[in-house]
Amino acid sequence: MKVIHTADWHLGKILNGKTLLDDQIYILKCFIEEMKNEQPDVIVVAGDLYDTSYPSKGAIQLLESTINTLNLEMGIPLIMISGNHDSKERLNYGSKWFEKSGMHIRTKLVDIDKPISFGEIDFYTLPFATINEMQHFFDDDSLETHQQCINKALSHISKAIDKDKVNVLVGHLTVQGGLRSDSERALTIGTVESVEASSFQQFDRVMLGHLHHPFSIDSDFINYSGSLLQYSFSESNQPKGYRIMEIKDNKIKDKFIPIQPLRQLEVIEGDYEEAIQEKLDIKNKENYLHFKLKHMSHVSDPMVHLKQIYPNTLALTNQTFDFNTPIHRSNYEIQKLDDETIIKNFYQSITDESLTSTQSQKVDRVLNDLLEGGMQ
Amino acid sequence: MKVIHTADWHLGKILNGKTLLDDQIYILKCFIEEMKNEQPDVIVVAGDLYDTSYPSKGAIQLLESTINTLNLEMGIPLIMISGNHDSKERLNYGSKWFEKSGMHIRTKLVDIDKPISFGEIDFYTLPFATINEMQHFFDDDSLETHQQCINKALSHISKAIDKDKVNVLVGHLTVQGGLRSDSERALTIGTVESVEASSFQQFDRVMLGHLHHPFSIDSDFINYSGSLLQYSFSESNQPKGYRIMEIKDNKIKDKFIPIQPLRQLEVIEGDYEEAIQEKLDIKNKENYLHFKLKHMSHVSDPMVHLKQIYPNTLALTNQTFDFNTPIHRSNYEIQKLDDETIIKNFYQSITDESLTSTQSQKVDRVLNDLLEGGMQ
Numbered sequence: 001m002k003v004i005h006t007a008d009w010h011l012g013k014i015l016n017g018k019t020l021l022d023d024q025i026y027i028l029k030c031f032i033e034e035m036k037n038e039q040p041d042v043i044v045v046a047g048d049l050y051d052t053s054y055p056s057k058g059a060i061q062l063l064e065s066t067i068n069t070l071n072l073e074m075g076i077p078l079i080m081i082s083g084n085h086d087s088k089e090r091l092n093y094g095s096k097w098f099e100k101s102g103m104h105i106r107t108k109l110v111d112i113d114k115p116i117s118f119g120e121i122d123f124y125t126l127p128f129a130t131i132n133e134m135q136h137f138f139d140d141d142s143l144e145t146h147q148q149c150i151n152k153a154l155s156h157i158s159k160a161i162d163k164d165k166v167n168v169l170v171g172h173l174t175v176q177g178g179l180r181s182d183s184e185r186a187l188t189i190g191t192v193e194s195v196e197a198s199s200f201q202q203f204d205r206v207m208l209g210h211l212h213h214p215f216s217i218d219s220d221f222i223n224y225s226g227s228l229l230q231y232s233f234s235e236s237n238q239p240k241g242y243r244i245m246e247i248k249d250n251k252i253k254d255k256f257i258p259i260q261p262l263r264q265l266e267v268i269e270g271d272y273e274e275a276i277q278e279k280l281d282i283k284n285k286e287n288y289l290h291f292k293l294k295h296m297s298h299v300s301d302p303m304v305h306l307k308q309i310y311p312n313t314l315a316l317t318n319q320t321f322d323f324n325t326p327i328h329r330s331n332y333e334i335q336k337l338d339d340e341t342i343i344k345n346f347y348q349s350i351t352d353e354s355l356t357s358t359q360s361q362k363v364d365r366v367l368n369d370l371l372e373g374g375m376q
Numbered sequence: 377m378k379v380i381h382t383a384d385w386h387l388g389k390i391l392n393g394k395t396l397l398d399d400q401i402y403i404l405k406c407f408i409e410e411m412k413n414e415q416p417d418v419i420v421v422a423g424d425l426y427d428t429s430y431p432s433k434g435a436i437q438l439l440e441s442t443i444n445t446l447n448l449e450m451g452i453p454l455i456m457i458s459g460n461h462d463s464k465e466r467l468n469y470g471s472k473w474f475e476k477s478g479m480h481i482r483t484k485l486v487d488i489d490k491p492i493s494f495g496e497i498d499f500y501t502l503p504f505a506t507i508n509e510m511q512h513f514f515d516d517d518s519l520e521t522h523q524q525c526i527n528k529a530l531s532h533i534s535k536a537i538d539k540d541k542v543n544v545l546v547g548h549l550t551v552q553g554g555l556r557s558d559s560e561r562a563l564t565i566g567t568v569e570s571v572e573a574s575s576f577q578q579f580d581r582v583m584l585g586h587l588h589h590p591f592s593i594d595s596d597f598i599n600y601s602g603s604l605l606q607y608s609f610s611e612s613n614q615p616k617g618y619r620i621m622e623i624k625d626n627k628i629k630d631k632f633i634p635i636q637p638l639r640q641l642e643v644i645e646g647d648y649e650e651a652i653q654e655k656l657d658i659k660n661k662e663n664y665l666h667f668k669l670k671h672m673s674h675v676s677d678p679m680v681h682l683k684q685i686y687p688n689t690l691a692l693t694n695q696t697f698d699f700n701t702p703i704h705r706s707n708y709e710i711q712k713l714d715d716e717t718i719i720k721n722f723y724q725s726i727t728d729e730s731l732t733s734t735q736s737q738k739v740d741r742v743l744n745d746l747l748e749g750g751m752q
Contacts, residue, residue, distance in 0.1 A: 057463065060469055089433040094469065103473070
C-alpha cells in the first residue's frame, strides 16, 4: 500500500506582485511524471489547494487539469481537504460527482467521523475550521482555543475508530513546536493556534498541511509534506517535494522525495556594485531573487538596473541603513507581528491609550469574521 | 422523447440591491417538483446559469444542489451551455466528471460540431462566444458581426449533421425581431447582435437562451424558454416557466408551462397618498414593487414610508415632474442607450468634441475586453 502525501499547493499564489502560475504548472507536471513512476494507491492533499478563497481562472484550470490527469486519466484515487486559504464551498463544488471516480474532497466537519477506506487504511479527514465553526458544529461555546477544538474533534472521531485498521488522520493545522515560515497565514486570532502532538495518539499516522517546511516537526508518526514550492523568502533554504508512506508487513515507512522547481527563491547579500558586476554568488540568474544590498544610496532606481541583469528580482532591501533607528526597527518588526497586535499598537501610537477590553473583543470578532472566508 | 427547455437562471442576481436568492431557491424547488411529474428524458439549460462571472457562494451552492437533485438523485441527464453572463472556465469546472453521470456542460467552441445524442435526437451546443473569440477560434479576422460569426459556426456544424436524426441546436443569442427586456446585457459592442432566423434552417428545433420573454420570437422551430424569474420591471407582465418539447411519431410538439414564483415584479402607478392609504390596486403586498407616484414632492423619505407598508418595494419614481425638461429627458433616456453611446455622449458633453475614430476603436476594445469575462 503506497500513499503519497502532498499539501499547500497555493494555486494562484502571487509573490511580490509576480504570479507563480508558470512555476506551479511546471512543478505539477513534474509531480504527475513522478506519480507515473510511483503508481501510488492513493494521493492525499492536506489542504490549501488554492491560495485565495476566490481563485483566478488560471488557478482553477490548473487544479482541474491536474486532478483530471491524476484521477480520470491515470485512475489514481485522491483525498483532498480544505485548508485555511480555501473556500470550503468553492472547493467542495462537484464533490458528489468526483467521489464516483474515487476523488474525495472533504471540506465539512460533518464528515470527520466518516473514514475513507483504502485496503487496510482508514483515512479520517479534518479540514481546517475556525474556532467559531467548531463551536457552532459541536454546539459548544466553551471551545475557546484551537487545542480545545481539536481535542473535541478527535474525541468525536475516536468513537468511530476501528483499532484493527491502520488509522490515518489528514489535517490542516499547526502542531506545537512546528517550524513556521512567513507565507503561512495565522489560523486563529487572539489565541494560540498550535496543538500538542500528544493529542493525536489514537492515529498510526498523521498527514498534515499548513506548515510549509517538509521537516517542520520532529515526530515518528506526524508529518508535514511541506508546500509545493517555496512561497516566501524565509523558505529559500527549504527543500520542496512530497512524501511517500508505504505499508508493508504491518510496518509503516515514510520518506520525503524532493522535486526540482523551475525557479527557486534565493536571498542574496552583498554590495550593490558586486551585484551589478555579477560578482555575487548566485545559484541561478533566473531564480526569484531577494537582494539585500549595501552601498546603493547613490543609485536611482536600483531595482530597474538589477532587473536588467536578474529578470526575476522580486525584492530589494537596502542594507546600508542602520536598522537600530526607531522607525526602521518598527518597520522591520512589523513583519513578525500578528494582525491583532499591529492593530493594538497602531491604536496606542495614535491615541496614546490602550484598547479597552470591549474594543479588543470587537477587533477579534472582525478579524475572526475575515478569517472565516471573507466575501459572501 | 420528452425534452425540458429552460435558460437564464441568473443565479445570484441582485435587483436594485436586493438579492433574489430566496426567490431562486423557491422557484428551483418548484421546478424540481415539476420534473418529478414530467419525468423528462433530458433537461436543456440554454445559458446564463449564473448572473456574474464571479458567482457568490450562495449561487454556487444553489446550482450544485439543484443539479445534484436533478442529475444524481433523479437520474435525469442535463445539457447546459454557458451564456454571456457565465464564466466559461468556472462553469466548466468538473465537467469531465459530470459527463460520466450524463450531465453535459458545454462552454467551448471546439465542441460545437460534436453532438450529444439522446435516442433519435442529436443536440448541438453553441455556447455564447464574443466576436473576438470566434475570430480566434476560426482563425478568421474577417468575422466582424455576430451574424457572420454564427453563420461560420453553423456551416462548421453542418458538416457534422446527420440528416436522419432530429437535429436540435442549443444556443445563447438574439434572433432578429426577438422581444428584448432590460435585464439582458448586450452581447456585442459596436455592431448589431441579432441573427436572422433563417440562419438556423438546418435544424429541426432551436432551443435558445438570452432573451427573457418565453414568447420572444414568433417561429415554428425557434424557441426561447424565457428566464427563470422576472429579472427587471420591464418583465413584470411576462409569464415565467419552462418549455416541453415532445417527439412522438416523428412529430415535434412544444408548449410553455408557467410556474408561480414566490414573488412577482409589479409596477404600480398612482398618487402617493393612495399608495400610503393602500387604495391602489396591488396584486400582492409582498411582491417586488416599483412605484411610479405623483404628488409626493412634499414628503421626506417617501421610500421609508412605502417600505413600512410594502416591505419589498425596490424602486420609486417621482411622476410629478415634467419629463420634458432636458435633464430629466436625458436621465430617462440613458436607460435605453448602449454603453458605447453613453461613453460617446459623455465625452461630447464634457469636451464639446466627438471621439476620433481611433478613440472610438479603443473604447470598443475596452468594452469588448470587459464583455469577455472581466477579471483573470
